[in-house]
Amino acid sequence: MTTKTVRAGRSPGPGHRVRLSTNSPLAIALVMVCGCGGLALRYLAREHATSDAVQFLIPWYAFARDHGIGALAQAFTNYTPFYSYLLLIAARFDWFGQPLTLVKAISAVFEFGCAIVVAQMVWGATKLPLRASLAFCAVWLAPTVMFNGAFWGQADSIWTFFTLVSVALFMRDRNGVLPFAVAFSVKAQGVFVGPFVLGMILRRRIHVAWLAAVPGIYVVLAIPVLVAGRSLASVFGVYLNQADTFNRLTMNAANIWVLAGGMPYAIGVAVGMVLAAASGLALSIFIARSQRVGPEFILLAACVSLMLMPYLLPKMHERYFYAFELASIALACLNPRYLPFAVIAQVEGVLSYLAFESGIVLGVLPAALGNTLLVYYLVLDLWRGESGFRFPRLAWLGFIVSTAGLFSYLVFEGPGWNMSPAYLTFTGLATAMTVPLLKGSQRASVSGEDAARSDVA
Numbered sequence: 271m272t273t274k275t276v277r278a279g280r281s282p283g284p285g286h287r288v289r290l291s292t293n294s295p296l297a298i299a300l301v302m303v304c305g306c307g308g309l310a311l312r313y314l315a316r317e318h319a320t321s322d323a324v325q326f327l328i329p330w331y332a333f334a335r336d337h338g339i340g341a342l343a344q345a346f347t348n349y350t351p352f353y354s355y356l357l358l359i360a361a362r363f364d365w366f367g368q369p370l371t372l373v374k375a376i377s378a379v380f381e382f383g384c385a386i387v388v389a390q391m392v393w394g395a396t397k398l399p400l401r402a403s404l405a406f407c408a409v410w411l412a413p414t415v416m417f418n419g420a421f422w423g424q425a426d427s428i429w430t431f432f433t434l435v436s437v438a439l440f441m442r443d444r445n446g447v448l449p450f451a452v453a454f455s456v457k458a459q460g461v462f463v464g465p466f467v468l469g470m471i472l473r474r475r476i477h478v479a480w481l482a483a484v485p486g487i488y489v490v491l492a493i494p495v496l497v498a499g500r501s502l503a504s505v506f507g508v509y510l511n512q513a514d515t516f517n518r519l520t521m522n523a524a525n526i527w528v529l530a531g532g533m534p535y536a537i538g539v540a541v542g543m544v545l546a547a548a549s550g551l552a553l554s555i556f557i558a559r560s561q562r563v564g565p566e567f568i569l570l571a572a573c574v575s576l577m578l579m580p581y582l583l584p585k586m587h588e589r590y591f592y593a594f595e596l597a598s599i600a601l602a603c604l605n606p607r608y609l610p611f612a613v614i615a616q617v618e619g620v621l622s623y624l625a626f627e628s629g630i631v632l633g634v635l636p637a638a639l640g641n642t643l644l645v646y647y648l649v650l651d652l653w654r655g656e657s658g659f660r661f662p663r664l665a666w667l668g669f670i671v672s673t674a675g676l677f678s679y680l681v682f683e684g685p686g687w688n689m690s691p692a693y694l695t696f697t698g699l700a701t702a703m704t705v706p707l708l709k710g711s712q713r714a715s716v717s718g719e720d721a722a723r724s725d726v727a
Contacts, residue, residue: 297403304407311411312378315420316371320626323370327423331369335361342498348515350488350508351495352456353425370423377419380427384596385409387434391441392603395565405603408612414595414619417627426592429457433593434600436463437572440470441565447471447480451487458509459580459590465550466575469557470568516585522625523586524618524637542584549578562655566604573597573611574648581645588622588634591641595619606661610669610707611648614640617673621680629685636676636697640704647708662710669707672699 319328326347333346334357347353360372367375385406393402409415418424432453439446450467453460471480492505519527519538527538557571576594580586595615602612618640621633676696683693 293398293400297399300400300403301406304411308410311416312374312420315416316374317368318421319370320422323373323423327373328369331357331361331373334358335364335369339498342495343500345500345504348508348512349425350455350457351492351500351505353428354495356428374419374423377423377425377427380431381410381415381419383431384415384427384434387431387438388596388600388603391434391438391565391569391600394438394442395569395604401603405600408599408603409596412595412599413616414589414592414623417620417623418589418592421627422589424589425457426459426589429453429460430593430596432456433460433463433576434596436467437569437597440467440572441568443474445474445476445480447476447483448487451483452491454484455488455491458512459593462576462579462590462593463572464575465553465579466557466572468550469554469571472554472558473560513585519584520586520634522588522622522631522634523580523590524588524622524634524641525581525583525586526638526642527584527586528634528638529642539584542582546579546582549582550575553578556652566601569597569601569604570608570648570652573601574652577641577645577648581641588619588626591615591619591622607711610666610711611644614644614669614704614707618644621677624680628681630680630683631685631687632683632689632693633676633680636700639697639701643701643704643708662707665703665706665710668703669700672696672703676700 330347333344334341334354337344337346338361339358341358342351342354347357356376357373360376363372363375366372388409389402389406392405393399396402415427418426430453432449435449436446436453439449447467450460450463453463470476471478488506495505496502517535519531519533519535519542527533527542530538533541553571553575560567560571573594576597577591580590580594595612598608598612598615602609618637621637621640624630624633676699679692679696683690
């Protein structure tokens with residue numbers, strides 16, 4: 271091995287230690303600059319309020335602040351008890367800022383945690399400080415992360431943090447079931463990584479009794495509210511109540527249901543559940559039986575699970591691809607050939623967020639088309655393996671230009687459903703250029719499996 275190339279999962283050689291000492295100061299400086307920049311951006315966005323923040327988040331915080339520990343006896347949020355505890359902690363700092371600022375601070379803490387976990391994933395697999403610092407900065411400053419937490423004050427960074435911890439443990443050949451159970455106990459969306467976790471349990475021959483940790487952790491985390499006097503029905507019926515909140519097949523989620531908008535709601539829900547269950551089971555079996563090894567394969571399998579579930583399931587929000595968007599950044603830092611996946615995920619995420627943020631609903635359709643291609647190429651990569659990487663310059667140029675044109679059109683055209691010829695042209699170009707970008711970053715071949723086996727040997 272030369273000092274120029276260090277493959278994920280291999281031990282660094284003597285020449286690599288020179289690179290560690292050379293790159294470490296730059297990596298530290300990059301983390302400090304981006305860390306401060308991220309804090310500054312979050313400070314500037316601290317007063318940005320959405321309708322959800324005004325209707326839900328601020329009243330929830332106010333209830334926790336005014337009632338103190340006694341608030342636990344009431345179902346004053348429509349989230350699980352874990353979020354109520356976080357609001358009570360935030361309320362202790364009420365003197366520090368406005369209610370919305372403190373609610374957003376909760377998200378920021380877990381966003382920082384997500385950035386650290388992703389950096390640790392990359393460091394553990396590559397031992398390259400510059401790549402690990404880039405991973406931290408990319409997560410901390412990711413557009414979808416800024417939208418989700420700094421702008422909206424949403425809590426997706428919380429369940430995503432525990433999801434990423436679970437994946438990181440499996441990448442280190444350790445049992446990640448417990449943090450998965452915590453993720454599910456925070457929000458039901460933690461189940462998106464469920465097919466991956468089941469596959470790893472079967473693959474590692476972890477005793478199936480560990481699955482009891484999923485309801486067990488939920489019960490443990492609910493003990494304080496139960497002791498405070500909250501009813502069993504309200505505590506254990508949270509996810510059922512959430513499922514009945516909306517009666518739409520997609521809530522601006524860029525998934526398959528954007529492309530099947532004419533399907534009746536009841537039929538769509540049934541079909542979506544069956545599709546997701548069947549695909550999740552197939553993914554679990556594939557992970558369990560696959561002969562590929564190494565942290566990159568494990569992270570790729572987790573990314574497929576985190577992408578496939580919200581893509582197939584109905585009733586999804588635009589922000590439910592959050593965990594995939596962050597995991598794909600880690601994957602890109604492990605292997606640069608996955609950089610297009612991480613970039614496209616951010617683009618599709620922002621297009622979807624604009625539907626709620628600015629009423630630009632036309633961005634959801636091209637985002638759904640792009641996510642369809644992401645799903646296809648992710649599954650193809652997991653199935654066939656890979657061997658090598660090349661930088662598709664023309665594909666990048668075409669994607670950047672066409673996407674910039676699409677964003678410009680949507681922003682200047684504004685909200686609504688004006689499906690003009692210009693929109694159709696930009697959408698077609700952006701989608702068409704996504705294909706060579708994803709395809710050009712791949713050299714999928716039979717030799718990919720041989721390369722993987724040779725690494726084991």
